[in-house]
Amino acid sequence: MKGSSHAVIGVTAGAIAGYQVQPDLFTVAVSSIVGGVSALVPDLDTNGVASNKITISKNVSQWLMRLVGAGIFIAIAYQFLTTGFTPSILLYGGIGLLLFIASRFITQRRMLTLTGIMVIWLGIVMHQSTGILLAGIYIAIASFLPHRSYTHSLLGLAFYAFILHQLQQEWLIDGILVAGICGYASHLVADMKLLPMNRRGVKLFAPLWNKEW
Structure with a gap:
């Protein structure tokens, strides 16, 4: 239905x-x-x-993840140019990379x-x-x-x-x-199989009983 x-x-x-x-x-x-x-x-x-x-939408989600990831990399580059290398750069760089990887498999x-x-x-x-x-x-x-x-x-x-x-x-x-x-x-x-338009039914008593009704 x-x-x-x-x-x-x-x-x-x-x-x-x-x-x-x-x-x-x-x-x-x-x-x-x-x-x-x-x-x-x-x-x-x-x-x-x-x-x-x-x-x-999956496509919208992928776009958002990549956009946030790119924003993180831009922020890291700005921080590196202004204050030099800090341990936080590695952390945020890892988060940005993770977002790019996740966007391919979401x-x-x-x-x-x-x-x-x-x-x-x-x-x-x-x-x-x-x-x-x-x-x-x-x-x-x-x-x-x-x-x-x-x-x-x-x-x-x-x-x-x-x-x-x-x-x-x-x-x-x-x-x-x-x-x-x-x-x-x-x-x-x-959704019950008792109705003529339904080829499949529902397993009302799952997991105890898997019969379709």
């Missing part, structure tokens, strides 16, 4: 869940957004639709890993937000998983529900937990 279809189903599921929690416009609106986003989260795994949406999958690491760092910076920290861990782990594996299972749903629980406690916004669970679950249901 296409990402747009998952999003529409997730928005609907989130809106209904939010209305059940608190029948006011703000709660329903927030729950709709949470449901729509949550419906795309399972596809953060490798080759999933959502994984390419939240990461910077892949879109590793860009997703870096995105997860950045979110983890954001969680630490933002008053050590446990919810954001766990979200970064989820993204980083998903970057190493094959498509329709653990993110498409009840284990993935449980981990995501724990993240939502932490975020709801930190942000004090009603409906986040229920709407997010409904949105995520809607993705699993929509």
Whole structure:
């Protein structure tokens, strides 16, 4: 199923869940957004639709790495001409060289890993937000998983529900937990082999049971 279809189903599921929690416009609106986003989260795994949406293009990343590396080398040359050789030149020179080397081997999958690491760092910076920290861990782990594996299972749903629980406690916004669970679950249901448009199903009980449903 296409990402747009998952999003529409997730928005609907989130809106209904939010209305059940608190029948006011703000709660329903927030729950709709949470449901729509949550419906795309399972596809953060490798080759999933959502994984390419939240990461910077590989070509852009390579260009940025080379640009920063060149900037470091220019700064080193200026420092050498003005103050002479210092031990820091070797350190920064190594960093610049590493950026140039990494730019040749970076892949879109590793860009997703870096995105997860950045979110983890954001969680630490933002008053050590446990919810954001766990979200970064989820993204980083998903970057190493094959498509329709653990993110498409009840284990993935449980981990995501724990993240939502932490975020709801930190942000004090009603409906986040229920709407997010409904949105995520809607993705699993929509990808099940029981539906005629799906040739593949989902391994709901992985890793305990790898049968596709």
